Amino acid sequence: MSDALLQFTQQLINGLTLGSIYALIAIGYTMVYGIIGMINFAHGEIYMIGAYISVIVIAALGLIGVTTLPLILLITLLATIIVTSAYGWTVERIAYRPLRGGNRLVPLISAIGMSIFLQNYIQLTQGSRDIAMQPLISGGWQFGEGGGFQVYLSYMQIIIAVVTVIFMGLLTLFIHKTRMGRASRAVAEDREMANLLGINTDKVISMTFVIGAALAAVAGLLVGMYYGVVNAYIGFIAGLKAFTAAVLGGIGSIPGAMLGGLLLGVTESFTSAYLSTEYKDVVAFALLVLVLLVRPTGLLGKPDIEKV
């Protein structure tokens, strides 16, 4: 392979890794939108909380002397998912449920308020400085001809891709094969009708927030381990990008969120590589505008049937 091709491969790997993380966060936006037609702006902050919790748990495990890597990962994963899901559930309970049924704008404002609240709450309780963690898993594979450009694929990048695929698969199975999943599809289609037919819609909506938060927690954990730095502000940018990914792929569509996330990540990476890093956001958002012009519902979105 020539150097140019190897460099292209490396940029593709970079983009796919970044895109996987976007996709995991984007799921949370898209599920909530799909089911109650609301944009949960606090979702980026839930992801940030997930990242904090994973760093804290890993540090705590280090303190009490747990050194087996798979054990650390398992405990951290479980703890992060549980605590972050609890946040997701609470946010829905406090900030959205009492406002449901009213004007669509009201929960939106409430979500923005929640986002600011969570960001400041973490900043006040955890301090405003970056918290850094030394890499747990380092190393990777190199390939390429001797003397030429070496493509580097780190174990962490593989883990990110694999974990993303696993969780996406689990989620798809859950939605299509379980009773609860069927109920959530019914609520997404017509909430009032589902309610009339005996589905506990409040429970379905709570569950949606919990699942969204759990996936954000996984993204937070992966980011904590991959970049090694968390602060109270990471949720804002990541949330914005993930929301963009969700819209790009078609908000409300889960495969769409996956596709949108990967596409956004790869676009950013290739723009940095072949144009200029300065233009990565310009190109990414221009792409979003273009896609929406041609397909207003996003790449995989279904046309929105006006709900009464």
Place this chain on the structure above:
Amino acid sequence: MQKTTKRVSAAIIGMAIATLMSCSSQETDSIKIALVGPTTGPVAQYGDMQMTGAKMAVERINATGGVNGQKLEAVVLDDVCEPKQAVAAANKVVNQGIKYVVGHLCSGSTQPASDIYEDEGILMITPASTSPAITERGFKMVFRTIGLDSQQGPVAGRYIANSVKPANMAVIHDKQQYGQGIAGEVKKTVESMGINVVLFEGVNKDQKDFSALITKMKSADVDFVYYGGYHPELGLILRQSREQGFSSRFMGPEGVGNKDISTIAGEASEGLLVTLPSDFSKVAANADLVKAFEAKGQDSSGPFVMPGYAAVQIIADSIKATGSKDPKRLAEHMRSASFDTPIGQVAYKENGDLKEFQFVIFNWHADATKTPVAE
């Protein structure tokens, strides 16, 4: 009707008297100095340095009887290093009737805030903002106790061209006033000395993933990188470079030279080159002061601690010397006088820049210590 008018005018007169009285009572209790900088946010560590130095100066001046019999009082305001918040903080200073400001820290904040201070006749001394643009506008009330990017950039550039001699150099910045400014200065200097800059690009503040940029530098066989900006981004760039096996050496301005860079980048921060003001805590004349910091468990070696101290001291000395508290008279005095401070003998140019300020190159270590590099 007439009655109400009378009552209203009586009330107004009453208020006016009350205001006068409150003014006169303020006169006797203290001289307020606003210390403005980021006490929260990603660069709060630099804010701490500035505040530590300035507060120490206030304490020591008060311990020796204050200024002309009056005590100094520090009022700390947070601007989070954001231009918008900086304007809000500056308005607070105006509303509280404070006449002297030590701050702000980030050039991007100092720039808009200084407009307000100039208009309101408030004396401002920044102990940290190095962007030349701040003093280029012919302002009368704006001073620094730190050097300029246009002094720091060439120091770094000359070192790169004379000692490092890279074959393919990259210059990266964070698109902010400070980072881009200094990166531009470095680029100009090295190019004029025949160094080949193959990449000049900006990254986003708060960006977390730099892998694409690193791959690009690796592809271009970059062997030296200058980064203009602050430590959160450079820390991640260093860390991700090491992961990807990109082994170029890096250099940055004083905005990257603090302990957090080693926390973020770990081993990857070893061998980073940093231009910083010379370490005033090592100057013999400051031994006493350094001990005072140590007694309080504070570190005086940060780049903005002594400049923060000096800024407060200059204000106090000027009030003592002129016997006036009018900021405009103090500003005039500062342009003509010379001050003996922990950052050395200070004298000002007409535009508020220091006549002399030295930047020194340090070699940064993974344990967050630094050793000076001989040029």
